[in-house]
Amino acid sequence: MNKEVRLSNEELHNLICNKVKSAGLQESHAEELAKHLVYADRHGIHSHGAVRVDYYSERIAKGGINAHPTFDFEKTGESTGIFHGDNGMGHVVANEALKEAITMAKSSGMAAVGVSRTSHTGTMAYYVKKAAEQDLVAISMCQSDPMVVPFGGAEPYYGTNPIGFGAPRKGAEPVVFDMATTVQAWGKVLDARSKNEPIPDNWAVDESGEPTTDPHMVRGLLPISGPKGYGLMMMVDILSGILLGLPFGKDVSSMYNDLSVGRDLGQLFILIDPARFTDIELFKEQVDQSMNELNHIKPASGFDRVMYPGELALVKAEEYEENGIPVVADIHAYLTSATVHFDKYALSSPFAD
Numbered sequence: 001m002n003k004e005v006r007l008s009n010e011e012l013h014n015l016i017c018n019k020v021k022s023a024g025l026q027e028s029h030a031e032e033l034a035k036h037l038v039y040a041d042r043h044g045i046h047s048h049g050a051v052r053v054d055y056y057s058e059r060i061a062k063g064g065i066n067a068h069p070t071f072d073f074e075k076t077g078e079s080t081g082i083f084h085g086d087n088g089m090g091h092v093v094a095n096e097a098l099k100e101a102i103t104m105a106k107s108s109g110m111a112a113v114g115v116s117r118t119s120h121t122g123t124m125a126y127y128v129k130k131a132a133e134q135d136l137v138a139i140s141m142c143q144s145d146p147m148v149v150p151f152g153g154a155e156p157y158y159g160t161n162p163i164g165f166g167a168p169r170k171g172a173e174p175v176v177f178d179m180a181t182t183v184q185a186w187g188k189v190l191d192a193r194s195k196n197e198p199i200p201d202n203w204a205v206d207e208s209g210e211p212t213t214d215p216h217m218v219r220g221l222l223p224i225s226g227p228k229g230y231g232l233m234m235m236v237d238i239l240s241g242i243l244l245g246l247p248f249g250k251d252v253s254s255m256y257n258d259l260s261v262g263r264d265l266g267q268l269f270i271l272i273d274p275a276r277f278t279d280i281e282l283f284k285e286q287v288d289q290s291m292n293e294l295n296h297i298k299p300a301s302g303f304d305r306v307m308y309p310g311e312l313a314l315v316k317a318e319e320y321e322e323n324g325i326p327v328v329a330d331i332h333a334y335l336t337s338a339t340v341h342f343d344k345y346a347l348s349s350p351f352a353d
């Protein structure tokens with residue numbers, strides 16, 4: 001049975017923190033990772049929350065996530081730089097790189113900061129929201145392991161290569177929209193696996209390239225809107241991989257292969273200071289006006305109201321604030337146990353259970 005428990009932000013934070021520390025992650029990195037994962041679960045992005053802790057812990061324990069990395073920010077111009085992550089915990093690496101990007105965008109008007117040699121980096125929403133809270137417009141994108149069938153192809157080439165966008169808004173939380181460039185993120189398949197629930201038949205294909213509804217049989221994901229999503233994943237791979245001199249396309253490392261080596265992934269932040277283009281207060285007011293206008297569009301039949309892009313995450317956050325964050329019972333049992341797996345994900349298939 002897939003029962004769930006409801007936890008407060010603090011309870012979930014502490015469980016995650018304790019688990020990854022027991023796997024070997026240093027305290028400050030564990031704290032940042034826990035903040036990120038609780039953010040994801042708290043906003044209904046369960047594919048990138050506590051469900052990942054088991055895998056991260058095994059990778060930390062095996063050394064494939066560097067628990068004591070040396071970070072280096074290489075400024076390559078007024079508005080450009082590369083943050084070298086030394087294959088540390090991806091969420092921590094990206095968070096440090098973002099701090100540099102924010103400082104740069106504030107002083108020069110914009111920043112394009114590449115994050116080089118990092119690990120799985122979580123939800124893009126976390127980063128673009130932080131930048132938008134500093135009155136910046138933010139775009140974040142990153143590589144992920146090759147598991148997506150190209151349009152017209154029968155074997156994987158690109159990753160689920162996500163894109164996130166954030167913008168500040170007057171008198172309300174920033175507008176935050178982020179998505180995988182696949183119909184669904186791989187984490188959603190993992191989430192369905194953990195709940196033993198079927199998936200819709202347009203998410204993924206099995207070994208023979210046929211659509212499947214069994215999350216355990218998935219051997220390739222499908223891009224959003226055929227050739228259009230396929231083109232967006234190419235863009236992400238060029239900007240966060242080839243641009244940074246990192247492995248690209250089918251040579252991007254897999255999450256589930258050798259967990260004792262670093263993944264060498266790439267990410268890119270593009271931050272823009274709206275104050276360099278227009279009055280910042282007017283900009284925020286007009287973003288707010290635009291979101292309000294969307295909320296007042298006449299709903300189609302079957303819809304109560306129109307939400308602006310990304311609003312769903314705030315609806316979830318409000319509900320969880322009241323009732324607690326839902327955590328699948330199996331995940332809760334793992335988090336409260338003393339277990340750190342050392343062989344659960346050590347399979348050759350990139351689609352390990």
Ligand code: NAI
Binds near residue numbers: 161179182
């Ligand atoms: P999704 O399909 O659940 O949602 C996509 C976006 O649409 C979100 O901003 C959501 O709030 C918004 N949305 C959904 N329904 C809505 C509605 N009815 N009205 C208005 N807005 C609505 O997201 P997806 O594609 O499954 O991605 C989940 C997460 O996975 C993202 O946070 C993404 O950053 C992350 N991801 C991370 C990867 C990595 O390697 N680090 C790889 C792929 C995805």
